[in-house]
Amino acid sequence: MFDVNNFLHSDALGAAIEWNGYPRFNFIGGHNDSENIPVVSLRESIDNVILKEGKTLAKYGLESGPQGYIPLRSFISSQLKNSASINCSEKEILVVSGSLQALDLVNTTFLKRGDTVIIEEENYGGTISRLKRLGVNMVGIPLEKDGMDLVFLQKVLDRLEGENKKPRYIYTIPTIQNPTGTIMSVEKRKGLIDLSKKYMIPIFEDDCYADLIYEKKRPPAIKSFDDEGYVIYCGSFSKSIAPALRVGYLVADWNVLSRILPYKTDAGSGSLEQMALAEFCKNNFSSHVNKLRSELKKKSDAICDALDKYFGSTADYQKPDGGIFIWIEMPEEVDTSRLYEIAIKQGVAINPGQEWSINPNGKRKMRLCYGNPTIDEIDEGIKLLAEICQKEFGIPNQIANL
Amino acid sequence: MFDVNNFLHSDALGAAIEWNGYPRFNFIGGHNDSENIPVVSLRESIDNVILKEGKTLAKYGLESGPQGYIPLRSFISSQLKNSASINCSEKEILVVSGSLQALDLVNTTFLKRGDTVIIEEENYGGTISRLKRLGVNMVGIPLEKDGMDLVFLQKVLDRLEGENKKPRYIYTIPTIQNPTGTIMSVEKRKGLIDLSKKYMIPIFEDDCYADLIYEKKRPPAIKSFDDEGYVIYCGSFSKSIAPALRVGYLVADWNVLSRILPYKTDAGSGSLEQMALAEFCKNNFSSHVNKLRSELKKKSDAICDALDKYFGSTADYQKPDGGIFIWIEMPEEVDTSRLYEIAIKQGVAINPGQEWSINPNGKRKMRLCYGNPTIDEIDEGIKLLAEICQKEFGIPNQIANL
Numbered sequence: 001m002f003d004v005n006n007f008l009h010s011d012a013l014g015a016a017i018e019w020n021g022y023p024r025f026n027f028i029g030g031h032n033d034s035e036n037i038p039v040v041s042l043r044e045s046i047d048n049v050i051l052k053e054g055k056t057l058a059k060y061g062l063e064s065g066p067q068g069y070i071p072l073r074s075f076i077s078s079q080l081k082n083s084a085s086i087n088c089s090e091k092e093i094l095v096v097s098g099s100l101q102a103l104d105l106v107n108t109t110f111l112k113r114g115d116t117v118i119i120e121e122e123n124y125g126g127t128i129s130r131l132k133r134l135g136v137n138m139v140g141i142p143l144e145k146d147g148m149d150l151v152f153l154q155k156v157l158d159r160l161e162g163e164n165k166k167p168r169y170i171y172t173i174p175t176i177q178n179p180t181g182t183i184m185s186v187e188k189r190k191g192l193i194d195l196s197k198k199y200m201i202p203i204f205e206d207d208c209y210a211d212l213i214y215e216k217k218r219p220p221a222i223k224s225f226d227d228e229g230y231v232i233y234c235g236s237f238s239k240s241i242a243p244a245l246r247v248g249y250l251v252a253d254w255n256v257l258s259r260i261l262p263y264k265t266d267a268g269s270g271s272l273e274q275m276a277l278a279e280f281c282k283n284n285f286s287s288h289v290n291k292l293r294s295e296l297k298k299k300s301d302a303i304c305d306a307l308d309k310y311f312g313s314t315a316d317y318q319k320p321d322g323g324i325f326i327w328i329e330m331p332e333e334v335d336t337s338r339l340y341e342i343a344i345k346q347g348v349a350i351n352p353g354q355e356w357s358i359n360p361n362g363k364r365k366m367r368l369c370y371g372n373p374t375i376d377e378i379d380e381g382i383k384l385l386a387e388i389c390q391k392e393f394g395i396p397n398q399i400a401n402l
Numbered sequence: 403m404f405d406v407n408n409f410l411h412s413d414a415l416g417a418a419i420e421w422n423g424y425p426r427f428n429f430i431g432g433h434n435d436s437e438n439i440p441v442v443s444l445r446e447s448i449d450n451v452i453l454k455e456g457k458t459l460a461k462y463g464l465e466s467g468p469q470g471y472i473p474l475r476s477f478i479s480s481q482l483k484n485s486a487s488i489n490c491s492e493k494e495i496l497v498v499s500g501s502l503q504a505l506d507l508v509n510t511t512f513l514k515r516g517d518t519v520i521i522e523e524e525n526y527g528g529t530i531s532r533l534k535r536l537g538v539n540m541v542g543i544p545l546e547k548d549g550m551d552l553v554f555l556q557k558v559l560d561r562l563e564g565e566n567k568k569p570r571y572i573y574t575i576p577t578i579q580n581p582t583g584t585i586m587s588v589e590k591r592k593g594l595i596d597l598s599k600k601y602m603i604p605i606f607e608d609d610c611y612a613d614l615i616y617e618k619k620r621p622p623a624i625k626s627f628d629d630e631g632y633v634i635y636c637g638s639f640s641k642s643i644a645p646a647l648r649v650g651y652l653v654a655d656w657n658v659l660s661r662i663l664p665y666k667t668d669a670g671s672g673s674l675e676q677m678a679l680a681e682f683c684k685n686n687f688s689s690h691v692n693k694l695r696s697e698l699k700k701k702s703d704a705i706c707d708a709l710d711k712y713f714g715s716t717a718d719y720q721k722p723d724g725g726i727f728i729w730i731e732m733p734e735e736v737d738t739s740r741l742y743e744i745a746i747k748q749g750v751a752i753n754p755g756q757e758w759s760i761n762p763n764g765k766r767k768m769r770l771c772y773g774n775p776t777i778d779e780i781d782e783g784i785k786l787l788a789e790i791c792q793k794e795f796g797i798p799n800q801i802a803n804l
Contacts, residue, residue: 001630001631002602002604002630002631002632002655002658003602004631004657004658004661006602007512007570007571007604008511008512008661009514012511012661013661013664013665014664015657015660015661015664016468016659016660016661016663016664017660018493018656018660019463019467019468019469021467022461029461029462030462030669031460031461031462032460032461033460034457034458034460034461035457036460037456037457037459037460039452039453039456039457042452042456042459043449043452043453043456046448046449046452046674047445047448047449050441050444050445050448051441051445054439054441054444054445055436055437055439055441056436056646057439057444057644057645057646057647058433058434058435058436058438058439058644058645058646058774059424059431059433059434059436059645059646059774060431060432060433060640060645060646061421061646062646065421065423066418066421067421091420097499097648097668097671097672098668098669100667100668100669101668104667104668109410109414110409110410112411126667129667130667166408168409169409200404200405200408202404202409228403228404229403229404229406230404238462238669242459242460243459243460243461243462243669244458244459244460244461244462244463244464244670244672244673244674245459245672245673245674246499246668246669246670246671246672246673247672253404254420255406255417256404256406257418258417258418258419258420259406259410259414259415259417259418261418262415262416262417262418263415265502265506265528265531265532266499266500266502266503266506266648267432267500267502267640267645267648268646268648269499269648269672270499270646270647270648270649270671270672270674270675271646271647271648272448272646272647272672272674272675272678273672273674273675276674372460372461
């Protein structure tokens, strides 16, 4: 028999485990709730567009070339103008297969083993794991309620300059930061651009959740303050329309985008999904996203209520400004990686903080996603999680209302 | 201004050139002809499936997990059984974003800089360029009319064993080989499996064009003779249904697939396209592909006629057994890379042989794709190409019927 182990590298990833369905209480991943998928209007949109343009599927790239379906790029351009004050033409947009491909493309273009990057120290797990795999040094910047600590950042930049190390980029999720759910202030956005220019280091602005602000006003993107081409921006439709549609986008000046594009060697991203989204978004984006925000706000309130009810003061969190996740700090005794292992066996999936932070105190934190479970499931799942946590760590001391 | 050049590696890819539309005579790429896209039945299929299952788009992976939409995997499993004698379960199939992602995943799992792989010396340009970029040594095996020269292969295997070099895989496109358009005989398929087992080297069988055999009988896949898990198999819907739908698949024993799957970190391939294909293929795959084959055969005849008419005996080729391309050998004086450069300026795009061969004699060969142009365009384009070639290289001596 063929022995695959003889053909794997010393640094090969571990084997996948066979998939056995989703956990009963699914507090992980960017999933949405099936009731929030606009099936009827998606269907209508696809029906329209396929009759008009189905024949163009004969070509890789449709009639739009390697940067993606032009009507979708037009929508993205006008939407970014209206909602984030970004001025970009269709030529400065690259449609990608979800924002994860955006991360991979930017990393492949700019990073080599041993390079240094600057990131918010609490961060998207997929970003941290990618950078680890690439052998890149991550320098973490602490987060305040209004975003990255810029005083700390400047010190880091000075130190690195002193060590003659040029960071390859500053990565930030400014709007509904993942996992903290906070929004970077306009002042800090401007301050970040100033530092970027001063130290001549590009910013990689990941704005995947920006459409999902509940009540606050969406601030202009960092990219909107960028008059010198320092910002590479990415966004996605996974969170605003449907996760299983794998469509995201990169925005950058053409002199930058033209260096990233050659690494996109997949003969284009799925065109049916691009067509469907372009047609859908034209008439439905705003109304759909408005409705989605209000549904997610209810779930956000529900998970905060459940945390208060079952964990009491032992679960410390800041109410999310939007999005689909909440970041929770537990007392020191709690090791959320251990909690994850025990809870998953009882059907409760959580993100242990160590995968979402490069600060050792991530060990006592956890990220809970509330996009997928219903409001009843949120209550039930948090209650079960509190019981599991109490049994293992003695925290919370007592569970109210049990 | 941000200077991207300060942030690129020494081995960065060259900048992309802005896309300015397709060439008038498009003899490159796996494009199809818009008349061959089954728009009406695709539309019906999407309409059906989205009503039934649209809500499942709320989850990454739908209700199917990370290996792809289960009804599509079921179709692939039964289709491979019927057409290629492969026995595989849904668990042994991974749906990917086009077979290009299949190549990337297999390469990432198995290859490191400095490794050696064995390939057919005339080969898909995308495979050659990927392997070059990875810094992998390619050992080329000459092709005969019925596939790889196995006597040569065995000598290579012995030599490499003597040098203590273990090739990481033997890559082959056995059915409608790219670019030669030939089919590997059943005997050679069995012989290849025997060598694979004897030397304990896996085979990577790329069967992307196998659905497009014109008249011959499709032989069992090499994978069908594999009882020890040595073959990693890939296929695609790009050629059989529509290029712009980015859906392909990998087939391997679970012990191998479970090592490849962790490298697929894109949160799944486009689900709408998977749903559309599964629903479409259930009732339409065979009838559609039968019709497509006969349309492509007409185009294949047309390009052979045009080559005879305008190039006469100076263009040497074997009639393709199927597919969408023809591989042409020109007299020694012709440098097809130069021909490419001149022809593209006049609106004729060709694949120069040097990109599709690792044998130096690729310099005088070229690949022409005939899926996209109409029969009239084929005639007109080949005529123009002959004129350009004559002007530059004096070949053909005279162009008949001008």
